[in-house]
Amino acid sequence: MSNEQTTKPHYPVIVIGAGQAGLSISYFLKQLQIDHLVLEKNTLMHGWKNERWDAFTLVTPNWQCDLPGHPYDGDDPKGFMTRDETIGYLERFAAKVNAPVREGVSVNSVETDADGVYQLCTSHGDFSADQVVVASGGYHIPVIPRMAERVPQAVFQMHSAQYKNADQFPEGAVLVVGSGQSGAQIAEDLHLSGRKVFLATGNAPRVSRFYRGKDVVEWLDDMGYYQISVNEHPLGKNVRNNTNHYVTGRDGGRDIDLREFAKEGMELYGLMSEFDGENLIFQPNLADNLNKADATLNNINARIDAWIEKQGIETEEGPSIYTPVWELQQERTSLNLADSGITSILWCIGFRPDFAWLDAAVFNGQGHPKHERGVTQQPGLYFIGLPWLHTWGSGRFSGVRQDAEHLAHQIERYQAQVKSGANAKDAVTA
Known part of the structure; x- marks a missing residue:
């Protein structure tokens, strides 16, 4: 190794990202007494503090929060933490972990040298490491379609990552594009x-908040759903592409029913596909989107019914099937922007990953890393905090602890191989 390389600060492990995933892996590395450094381009819990709207709540009950050494510590386990309560919970977690974090450090590139050692170029100098854990998540670049460039400048546009509350918008109606978890909740807000809200829907499914006397999450936990690994799931790794079910924890938790919103004056459309300079163009699939979302809700409830019957559980509430409270009379595929009264558009169509800074042959055609429970085919390179890394809870507060513990032991094993004299590039994680 050259003299230039030996002058760089070297660590056995460098973790990139100091959200709950990065701090979780740091927790277990500290337990194993493995020297490491955590690099964070912003500040601790930046996303939670700056990229959530004011009325945000968790959509999973508080009892599911189970970060390493830090289970839910409040007095409302069946409730749903607000944005501020969630930030407080995470700040207490960060204080417990006391990870070796350097904030305000952007990682510009990561590559391996001839010896298989990772070379990191950052905004605060260069580092090297035997192993690297990428804990920066998979939601990096807000998706805004090219059609947005053709919308008149007089119409205010924003992505959901920037949304705080309705006061950010000028007077007038708002078009919300996308009905996934964020889109549905922000449309409600x-x-x-x-x-006045116009909502361009997508194919996101929905789920009941409560059913037959319990939160649906509690039923699914009893049924073992959250313990199913991605390899055991009927969809296999394709489940990672699924859109999250929309539901809310707001005001103690409730269903989100777009049909109910329509009854109250919200205007619903199918998938927005184009803006032709004057008209917003939508696919004629609103009825299909609503019907499929309701079918998913009824299917999940039917599975719960079957579980209740199989286990012989006594419940006060019997089985039920959702009956639509509003029916579409006619598909509308065009809306004149000038005549609509829409003065703002809020894009809620998600994010795309950006790992361009990471020089490693571990990505698929969509830019997502290929891995087995966070372990890639490139020795010493790992991912954590991604949806369905291993189970449903991998990208949430409920499953990241198990993933972090698993990876920490993989890292320990690999470190032992490197210390035994094997080249990093030749050491293989078992």
Whole structure:
């Protein structure tokens, strides 16, 4: 190794990202007494503090929060933490872990040298490491379609990552594009604030908040769903592409029913596909989107019914099937922007990953890393905190602990191989 390389600060492990995933892996590395450094381009819990709206709540009950050494510590386990309560929970976790974090350090590139050692170029100098854990998540670049460039400048546009509350928008109606978890909840938030809302729906499914006397999450936990690994799931790794079910923890938790919003004056459309300079163009699939979302809700409830019957569980509430409270009379595929009263568009169509800084042959055609429970085919390179890394809870507070513990032991094993004299590039993680 050259003199230039030996002058760089070297660590056995460098973790990139100091959210709950990065701090979770740091927790276990500290337990194993493995020297490491955590690099964070912003500040601890930046996303939670700066990229959540004011009325945000968790959509999973508080009892599912089980970070390493830090299970839920409040007095409402069946409730749903607000944005501020979630930040407080995470700050207490960070204080417990006391990870070796350097904040404000952007990682510009990561590559391996001839010896298989990782070379990191950052905004605060160069580092090297035997192993690297990428804990920066998979939601990096907000998706805004090219059609947005053709919308008149007089129309205010924003991505969901920037949304805080209705006061950010000028007077007038708001078009929310996307009905996934964020889109559905933000559309409700704007609707409750008194705004006229137009909602361009997608194919996101929905789920009941409560059913037959319990939170549906509690039923699914009893049924073992959250313990199923990605390799055991009927969809296999394709489940990672699924859109999350929309539901809310707001005001103690409730269903989100877009049909109910329509009854109250929200205007619903199918998938938005184009803006032709004057008209917003939508696919004629609103009825299909609503019907499929309801079918998913009914299917999940039917599985719970079957579980209740199989286990002989006594419940006060019997089986039920959701009956639509509003029916579409006619598909509308065009809306004149000038005549609609829409003065703002909120894009809620997700994010795409950006790992361009990481020089490693571990990505698929969509830019997502290929791995087995966070372990890639490149020796010493790992990912954590991604949806369905291993189970449903991998990208949430409920499953990251198990993933972090698993990876920490993989890292320990690999480190032992490197210390035994094997080249890093030749050491193979078992």
